[in-house]
Amino acid sequence: MNAVSEFRHDALLYAGLSDFVARTARFVREGLAADEAVAVAVIQPRAGALREELAADANEVTWIDMERVGRNPARIIPTWQQWTREQGTRTFRGIGEPIWAGRDEAELVECRHHETLLNLAFEGVPWQLLCPYDTTTLGPDTIEAVRHSHPQVLDGAARIDHPHPRPDDYAATLLGPALPPAPAHAQRLAFASGELAGVRTLVRRVLSDVSRAQVNHALLAISEIAGNSVVHGGGSGTITLWRQDTHLICEIRDTGRVVDPLAGRHRPTADQDGGRGLWIANQICDLLQIRSTETGTTTRMRVNVHCATSG
Numbered sequence: 001m002n003a004v005s006e007f008r009h010d011a012l013l014y015a016g017l018s019d020f021v022a023r024t025a026r027f028v029r030e031g032l033a034a035d036e037a038v039a040v041a042v043i044q045p046r047a048g049a050l051r052e053e054l055a056a057d058a059n060e061v062t063w064i065d066m067e068r069v070g071r072n073p074a075r076i077i078p079t080w081q082q083w084t085r086e087q088g089t090r091t092f093r094g095i096g097e098p099i100w101a102g103r104d105e106a107e108l109v110e111c112r113h114h115e116t117l118l119n120l121a122f123e124g125v126p127w128q129l130l131c132p133y134d135t136t137t138l139g140p141d142t143i144e145a146v147r148h149s150h151p152q153v154l155d156g157a158a159r160i161d162h163p164h165p166r167p168d169d170y171a172a173t174l175l176g177p178a179l180p181p182a183p184a185h186a187q188r189l190a191f192a193s194g195e196l197a198g199v200r201t202l203v204r205r206v207l208s209d210v211s212r213a214q215v216n217h218a219l220l221a222i223s224e225i226a227g228n229s230v231v232h233g234g235g236s237g238t239i240t241l242w243r244q245d246t247h248l249i250c251e252i253r254d255t256g257r258v259v260d261p262l263a264g265r266h267r268p269t270a271d272q273d274g275g276r277g278l279w280i281a282n283q284i285c286d287l288l289q290i291r292s293t294e295t296g297t298t299t300r301m302r303v304n305v306h307c308a309t310s311g
């Protein structure tokens with residue numbers, strides 16, 4: 001089988017576990033037969049079922065823990081970029097499952113943005129990425145959305161072509177949809193240069209029942225984004241904090257503008273001067289959402305925390 005000459009980003013619509021295994025195993029074996037490097041990033045039980053089907057061939061595959069890497073969808077593109085760079089001159093292909101049943105609406109929105117941005121991140125890079133979607137467990141809106149982010153959709157025996165995402169589609173990932181409003185009980189604080197100590201104090205107060213390690217973990221991400229507001233966002237900002245189930249939600253608004261749809265997905269280099277704030281926050285947060293217009297930027301972070309007394 002001839003290697004592709006450009007990035008091929010296909011969505012695979014399948015129905016249930018056995019259909020997933022049959023169709024993805026064929027894709028993997030085609031790659032191995034062509035001496036391609038193959039990576040699989042799916043969650044359980046699909047990862048285990050595919051390993052079992054591949055038998056000894058599974059040892060030739062790189063297995064990526066998508067439930068860990070993909071918890072925050074913004075971490076997936078850098079993971080694929082690192083793996084593809086490691087292949088040198090060898091051709092390669094992968095299977096990536098960013099969306100699964102149980103994702104909440106905020107995660108689904110960012111996953112859809114991720115699927116669109118894959119086309120930008122790998123433009124001109126010759127490899128194949130197959131993204132499986134289970135039509136038996138995912139909602140119709142999720143299935144419909146794949147047609148807007150994948151130039152090809154594999155549905156049964158058919159390969160259906162769709163328009164390739166355009167620059168406006170990439171820019172739209174920074175524009176919306178609008179984030180739901182913060183709850184009335186959320187705590188707010190305006191800050192400016194020299195006032196980040198007040199931000200840290202507020203975070204510690206909201207997380208007063210959380211272990212010091214978890215507080216410091218959250219503070220690292222929040223401090224990076226608040227610092228960005230001071231340096232790049234007009235010199236000041238507003239922070240809003242609230243607890244939601246087992247998460248701390250932190251929203252920071254400023255008058256700066258983010259113009260790179262892949263902001264926060266660029267892995268910093270050792271000699272890079274600045275540009276690490278969004279990257280660091282993405283490594284810490286379970287979800288990070290950016291909405292940026294001509295009037296300013298909102299960055300909303302979700303960090304998993306639990307009470308120190310809960311064990």
